[in-house]
Amino acid sequence: MTTDQSSQGIQTGQRYTLERDQQHSDRWVLNFGPQHPATHTTLRLVLTLEGERIVDCIPDIGYLHSGFEKMGEVHDINQYVTVTDRMNYLSPVMNNLVWHHAWEKLIGIELTPRCKVIRTIIGELARIQDHVLSAGASALDLGAFTPFLYLFEDREVIYDLLEEISGARYMNSYTRLGGLKADITPEWPAHVKAFLKRMPRTLADCEALLLRNRIFIERLRGIGYISRQDAVNWSWSGPIARASGVVRDLRKDEPYLCFEPNWDGRGSSPVDFKVPVSDMGDCYARFVIRLEEIRQSLHIIEQLIDNIPPGPVNVSPDEKLLLPDKTEVWGSIEGLIHHFELVMWNRGWELPVGEAYGTVESPNGELGFYIVSSGGRSAYRARLRPPSFINYQVFGDLVRGHQISDVVAVLGSLNIIAAELDR
């Protein structure tokens, strides 16, 4: 099998067997996945190897394609939020945020300040969740089991926090159009503050275990390098792009929620945080940037958790976007009418006809929804802009020339979530 043939791509009919190539006596093809502990669920790589060195690598995906975008055309706006949980399943709340953010952008509504603060806090908790598992799993793939267990306990604490406010430990579906499913409990800020005290200790432990460990450094330094121009040209975004020197964070460049100035109408300044950027461009930089972003997220939550503004968490029922409080439904005629206007099958939302693109800075990169609305209860087209899919395209170029065990390192550093990849 010559290089030309393999670079044309795989057809599913081709056979990859151990053949002796006349020119390159050590060249052979290895099928990596789709069931493999290091492929982070269902990815498949067809590697052309010369001994241990990778000559070519062709990713084959689609093993988890579940028709998410088709489901967006069938489900209601508030029903589909449960489906968005299952996309980037390391940080489900972030997907809920971006789904309703895109709809709120389409409709043109402004959330209440309390809602914005709570959404920002849980968005940062979701970012911590994602980075914790991504860093833990990539360390696990390289053989470091202990930091994975330490970090997972923190993930469990975040599950407890989100369970307290949303009712579900993992697939929260917490946001609704114009607000949230339910307000936070009075004890929640205290619990979050306890978590804020606990997390830096775990981070310090993990950094001490890993970042100065010679084996870890040798496995990640210089592996999977991509330059800044290439990263932008391949549409990279998120911490992996920032590791290559692309100074772009949507929380600063296209701010939303509490990251924009005057988010509460009373002149509040945006949340203060730093964006870690590196120019190394390799796996080690991506790992370090993820850990540093956890620290910055903790700092953001710290600023907000004591200053949650009082008031309603949902927009006014007069906007006719979400169900009013039950006391009003049963107590006043306006509440009853608002309830019926939304719930009856031939009524519902009065949505504009048009399209919008709403995006947030997810832990994986620029996560966005391009929604087309034809005025009905569900989207006409709900397109998820999947950071994992777009970041994964260049994988073949990243590992070419490296050795086979570097595939695991690079795959872990890119944080490819198969559900977002295949949708």
Place this chain on the structure above:
Amino acid sequence: MPDGAPTEQRVPGGMVTTRPPFYTGRMSELLLALRNPAAWARRWSIWPLPFATACCGIEVMALGASRYDIGRFGAEAMRFSPRQADLLICAGRVAIKMMPVLQQIYRQMTEPKWVMSMGACASTGGEFNVYATVQGVDQFLPVDVYVPGCPPRPEQLLEGLMLIQRLIDEGKARPSYERAKGMRLRVRQPEKITTLEDVTNTTNAALKRQQL
């Protein structure tokens, strides 16, 4: 008796049969070890193969982590090679493209083997009633335990594991060719499995023939 037989009791309306819980303490443990040492050894060393495709895989990882420790059951050795595993946990939705892979993994497992269908997607297709998702892996694999949930909490998964243990105690470790008798749908095994493409090709051919 700590490890008693089912007791029957007359109540208004009829007879009520009470079965003791399947694990009742040290006495039953000792008796099981003496009566059926193979079952005792098997139930305390079930090595799972987490066939984690999606979100349920994260709950399997949570089960392996320190809070809901699966190591208490001797099952922390998650082996990703089918030759080394006993229990295939189908965690997550299975796309049609992935189904032949799952079957090949199951075929490669050595006897005795059990299958746990974890979550709504593996059991019935879950919320993915779409063109690309298999509506329940039990059409293609003999499933022993279904664990409902989306995703199931780790405690539910442990209950599923305990049900597998109960199956082992009650002597239901029959070989899979016996259990598969009467199953309606099966994919033909190619004559020579050397590559994944053989399986994919036969599936593709079957799909082409039967496309409506």
Place this chain on the structure above:
Amino acid sequence: MAEPGTSADPGPKFGTPGPIGSGGARGISVPADQPYGSWHPAAKALQERFGSEWISPFPLVVNRAGPTDQVCVRVPPDRLLEVMRFLHDDARCRFDLLADLTCVDYLYFPNATDRYGVTYTLASTSLRHRIWIKCFVNDPEPVVPSVTSIWKGANWQEREVWDMFGVRFEGHPDLRRILLWEGFGSYPLRKDYPVQGLGERASYEVLGPESA
């Protein structure tokens, strides 16, 4: 003055300045006195370069607050590559990031004239603005030139559009199905394809009793 944060408070005015076309912030407030899009540096540059007859920017949606600042320009397929190259290279545009490449099937959309709208979301890392480009094609043979020569990140996204909609991209180095297998036969995200499919998920070959 209503209490801020209560339901009587109308909230901050829509249109506090933000980057043009941003997917995050409220965006800029669209000036009502100028023709739409003339305040967008890239749209203005496009009009100056290609003429105003066929470059007419329109907002993606007009909602209760007026037209949004997400500017869209419709480009016919034969002029697409030169427009894209201009948007990539010109100093007023500098769209070095192809944020999104997708397609919308306007078959059942009210008042739609063409069927497939291939939509490009372009962003600039230096000038921090965004623009949307739509290229409409129709059956029986929807063909659009590929932009992989300008942005390499269009590679898999175009493959996905081919897989899901059947829109062919001329000049793509490797156009084949990416999420579904080659024998699938249909383009699922088209509006005339049902959600539950045409039987692909159930048509596995049924055989006699065999070892599972």
